[in-house]
Amino acid sequence: MSELQIDALVFDVLGTLVDEPAGIRAGMRELDPSLDSPAQIEELLSMWQQHIDREQRRILDGGRPYATSDALDLEAARLVADAAGVDDPTAVAALALSGRRLPPWPDTASGLARLAEQHPLIGLSNASRTALLEVNAHAGLRWHQVLSAEDALTYKPDPAVYQLAVTVSGRPPERLLMVATHAWDLRAAQNAGLRTAYVTRPVGDPPTAADQFDLYADDLSDLADQIDSDRGK
Structure with missing residues (x-):
């Protein structure tokens, strides 16, 4: 060198x-305290991460107009909440902010x-x-x-x-x-x-x-x- x-x-x-994963996992547990299985949490975390990666690539490739990370996090939170069977908008919004804590x-x-x-x-x-x-x-x-x-x-x-x-x-x-x-x-x-x-x-x-x-x-x-x-x- x-x-x-x-x-x-x-x-x-x-x-x-x-x-970052630790913060999002904590947000998922707050979203639904019954999510006590590590496998469940990791499956939902993977869903979140894959959405963010995919949408950022779409933006980079010109397949989608620019959207802030806040917008992408909210999209990911909605996907996770749907998969967990949670439909409370307030809880979904809180989960979206877990990427800041x-x-x-x-x-x-x-x-x-x-x-x-x-x-x-x-x-x-x-x-x-x-x-x-x-x-x-x-x-x-x-x-x-x-x-x-x-x-x-x-x-x-x-x-x-x-x-x-x-x-x-x-x-x-x-x-x-x-x-x-x-x-x-x-x-x-x-x-x-x-x-x-x-x-x-x-x-x-x-x-x-x-x-x-x-x-x-x-x-x-x-x-x-x-x-x-x-x-x-």
Whole structure:
């Protein structure tokens, strides 16, 4: 690996810094307390995730006009509620908001604080601006700037989303380090010219043997150690 010369760190949020599935599972249990079977919960979670992935792809492919993550979450919540036999609109609306009440990973707060001592931190998420406000507040995320794909009216991995971070930073893309637990996210950032760091999470999309990212870290503390070590060369 060549020496990193980084002016700012760009972080994926959902999955990388917060446990998105855990928050949605909790929302499902509130929707219907009788859902006590892990298999039931996982089946409904898969239904939610597949809907979000499918509709984001449709938007990226031009098969559907842009819709915010809030709209897609509400659609997913309705599908889950129908499958669970719940028809209370208030309960469905509450479930749709469960994607904003996401617990941070144990190392997130301390890791961001440590990294922020050396570099500006930019959040870059497919979540809407409104959702990010609540996600950040609930999880206690520390940012110097947070950007939503909503500002580009598209979703990652569209290059326009990564360009948001490049534009805001005022730096060339190769001076930005994209940090994510999703290999697909890092590949797209790499194609946009950013440097890349993969962080292991239980809910991530692991790299393949063909991937060549700049850094591979077990958590944010490990990432900070590697960046510090590289700066000291």
